[in-house]
Amino acid sequence: MTNQYVSELTNTAKMMMSEGKGILAMDESNGTCNRRFEKLGIATTEENRRAYRELILTAPNLSDYISGAILYDETIRQSTKDGVSFIKVMQEAGMIPGIKVDTGAKDYAGHPGEKVTEGLDGLRDRIAEYYKMGARFAKWRAVITIGNLIPSDGCIEANAHGLARYAALCQEGGLVPIVEPEVLINGDHSIERCYEVTQSTLHEVFRQLYVQGVAYDQMNLKPSMVISGDNCSSQADVEQVATETIRCLLNTVPPAVPGIAFLSGGQSKERSSAHLNYMNANLRSKLPWRVTFSYARAIQQPALDHWSCKAEKVAEAQKILVQRAKLNSAASVGNYSEEMEKQPVLV
Ligand code: 5MM
Numbered sequence: 001m002t003n004q005y006v007s008e009l010t011n012t013a014k015m016m017m018s019e020g021k022g023i024l025a026m027d028e029s030n031g032t033c034n035r036r037f038e039k040l041g042i043a044t045t046e047e048n049r050r051a052y053r054e055l056i057l058t059a060p061n062l063s064d065y066i067s068g069a070i071l072y073d074e075t076i077r078q079s080t081k082d083g084v085s086f087i088k089v090m091q092e093a094g095m096i097p098g099i100k101v102d103t104g105a106k107d108y109a110g111h112p113g114e115k116v117t118e119g120l121d122g123l124r125d126r127i128a129e130y131y132k133m134g135a136r137f138a139k140w141r142a143v144i145t146i147g148n149l150i151p152s153d154g155c156i157e158a159n160a161h162g163l164a165r166y167a168a169l170c171q172e173g174g175l176v177p178i179v180e181p182e183v184l185i186n187g188d189h190s191i192e193r194c195y196e197v198t199q200s201t202l203h204e205v206f207r208q209l210y211v212q213g214v215a216y217d218q219m220n221l222k223p224s225m226v227i228s229g230d231n232c233s234s235q236a237d238v239e240q241v242a243t244e245t246i247r248c249l250l251n252t253v254p255p256a257v258p259g260i261a262f263l264s265g266g267q268s269k270e271r272s273s274a275h276l277n278y279m280n281a282n283l284r285s286k287l288p289w290r291v292t293f294s295y296a297r298a299i300q301q302p303a304l305d306h307w308s309c310k311a312e313k314v315a316e317a318q319k320i321l322v323q324r325a326k327l328n329s330a331a332s333v334g335n336y337s338e339e340m341e342k343q344p345v346l347v
Contacts, residue, residue, distance in 0.1 A: 005174040009218035012136045013176045016096060016220055017259030017290040020329050021067040023178075023222075025263070025296035026056055027100035027139060029072055042309040050078045055307060056300070057089050059318035065329035068096030070139045070178070070294070076130065087134040098137040098178070099130045101166065105143040114155040115143045117162050120169075127173035137176040139222070140166040144183045144201050146229065151197060156204050164208035171218055178261070178294070180222035181205050185266045187229035191236040195226045195248055202252035216256040222294050223249070224265045225275055238271070242278035246286065255288035262291075264298035269324060270341060272298035273331045281334030292332040299324045316346050 003009075016023060028036070033052075034044035042048055053075050056062075069090065076099055079085045090097045101123060105115035117140065127138065142159035144151045159181065167177035183198045202223065209216070226244040228236045236244070249260060264272040272295055279291050293299075303321035307313050323345045330336040 003171060005171070006215075006218070008136075008174060009171060009176050009215070012096065013218050013220055013258045016067050016137060016176065017261070017292060018067045019290070020333055021065055022293035022295070022325075022328055022332055023098070023261050024056070024062075024066045024069040024299060024325065025139075025294050026053060026075070026300065027070040027072045027098075028296065029100075029104065030074060033072075036304060037309075040305065040308045046074065048309055049074065051081075051309070052304070052307065053078065053086065054080050055303070055314050055317055056321060057086055057093075057095075059322050062322055062325060063093040063095045065322070065325035066095055068098050068137060070098040070100055070137075071135075072100055076133060076135065091134060096137060097133075097135045098139060099135040099175075100140075101126060101130070101138045101170075102140040105141070108155055108158065111150075111152055111155055113147055113150055114145055114152060116155065116158045117142045120162065120165055123166065123169050124173065127169055127175055131174045135175060137178060137220075138166075138170045139178040139180055141180040141182055141222075144181060144197060146183065146187050146189045146193060146197050151201075156201050157208075160201070160204040160208040163205055164212035164214055167209060167214040167219055168212045171215060177214070177219045178222045179205060179209070179219055180263065181224075182263055182265060183224045185224070185227060185230050188231040188233070189229040190232055190234065191226060191228045191240060191244060194229065195244055198224065198226050198248050199252055202248070206252060206254065216254045217258060219257065220259045220261060221253060221257055222261050222263055224263055225267070227265075227267070227275075230266060238274045238278050239282075241275050242283065245275070246279055246283050246291075250286065253289065257289050259290040259292060261294035264293075264295040267298065269298045269302065270338070273327050273336050274338070276328065277331035277334055277336035280332060284334060293328045295328065299328065319345050
C-alpha cells in the first residue's frame with residue numbers, strides 16, 4: 001500500500017536536520033519536570049510547567065538554532081498566557097512541533113534492573129490526533145542499562161521491537177519517528193563496554209526497523225554517545241568519545257537515515273557541545289548523515305536554574321537558553337570552541 005505521507009515525511013525528516021540547527025528536547029513528562037522543579041523549590045503545578053514552556057518557546061531567535069522541539073502531551077495542549085497555542089507559536093517561529101508518544105520505561109518482567117518502554121496500545125489513534133493538532137514528528141525513548149550481566153539479549157530485542165513498531169505506526173500516520181535508544185551513562189563501565197552495548201543495540205534496532213518495514217529515509221536517530229560510565233575511574237577524552245561514537249554509528253546506521261541528533265544523557269553542557277563539535281570539525285568527511293543535537297538538560301538546565309519561577313527573570317533566562325542553543329548550533333557545524341563559553345550572555 002502506498003503511504004500518502006511519503007513526500008511530507010521525507011521533507012520533514014530533512015528539515016529537522018537543517019544545517020546549523022538541532023532539535024530541542026522539552027518533552028519531560030510531568031514526573032521528570034516536577035523533580036527538576038522540586039530541586040529549585042518551584043511549586044509543581046500545571047501553571048508553572050506551562051509558564052516554563054512558554055519561556056522556552058517564546059525565546060527570541062530560538063528558531064535560528066532550533067529546527068523543531070519535542071513536546072509532552074500536556075504541553076502540546078497548552079497556550080501562552082495570552083491564549084496563543086504553543087503549536088501556533090512554534091509554527092509562526094518556523095519550528096516544527098514534535099511529540100513524545102511513549103508512555104515511559106517500565107520494569108521489564110523477569111529481568112531485574114532492566115526496563116522496557118511502553119506505549120503501543122492506542123498509538124495509532126494518538127498519532128492521528130497529534131497530526132491533526134499540527135505535530136509533524138514524534139519521539140520514543142528506549143532505555144538500555146549497562147551493569148553486571150546486563151543488558152540481556154531479551155531487553156535489547158524487546159526495546160528494539162517496540163521502537164520499530166512505534167516507527168512504523170508514525171510513518172503510517174504522517175509523523176517522522178525519532179528513534180531514541182539510550183544506553184545509559186550510569187555505571188562504572190569502560191568506554192569499550194559502552195561501545196559493545198551501543199553497537200549491539202543499534203544493530204538490533206535497525207534489524208527490527210527493517211523487519212517492520214520502516215523507511216530509513218523518513219526517520220531520524222537519537223542515540224547516546226559512546227562514552228565512559230559516569231563512575232568509571234578512567235574517563236575517555238573528547239577525541240576518544242567523538243571518534244568511538246562515529247566509528248560505532250558508521251558500523252550500524254544506514255546512510256539513508258537523514259540525521260543523527262544526540263541526547264546529552266547527563267553529560268555536562270560543555271562536554272555535550274565539545275563532543276558534538278569534534279565530530280563535525282574533524283570527522284565530517286566520513287559522515288553520510290547530518291550529525292547534530294537533540295539535548296534537553298544540556299540546553300535547558302542553566303535557563304531553568306536562572307528562571308527559578310521568577311517572572312522578572314524570564315527575559316534573562318531566555319537569553320541563557322538561546323545562548324546554549326547557539327553554542328550547540330556552532331558545534332553542529334564544527335565551529336564551537338571553549339572560548340565561546342566565556343562570552344558574556346547577560347550584558
Ligand atoms: C534522554 O532524555 C532525552 C534527552 O534529554 P537529555 O539531553 O537531557 O539527556 C529526553 O528527550 C527525555 O526523553 C525527556 O526528557 C523525557 O524524559 P521522561 O523520563 O520524563 O520521559
